[in-house]
Amino acid sequence: MQDLINRLMAEGLTEQQAYKSIEVIKNFAKEKFPIFGGAIDKLFDKYGPKDEDDFLD
Template sequence: MKELIDKLMAEGLTEAQAYKAVEIVKNFAREKFPIFGGAIDRLFDKYGPKDKPEDDFLD
């Protein structure tokens, strides 16, 4: 997941925005493919950050 976060940041997003974008994609995939919800959660949890940055982009 770090590679994806880095790629999003290279495209101009802040770290917080990149993590939020990944979270949005995760939720979208779970809604569209509910049968795979558990697998999607495990995938994102396994490769996701242990501590997400603060949502400083909302200020």
């Protein structure tokens, strides 16, 4: 996940914006593929920030 965050930051996003983008993608995937909602949560939670509240205002 950090590789993706780094790529987003290389494209000009701040770290907070990069993490927020990941959150939007996660929610989009869960909406489009609800049967995989649990797996998506586990994947993103495993590789997400340790203190998500620090990044999502």
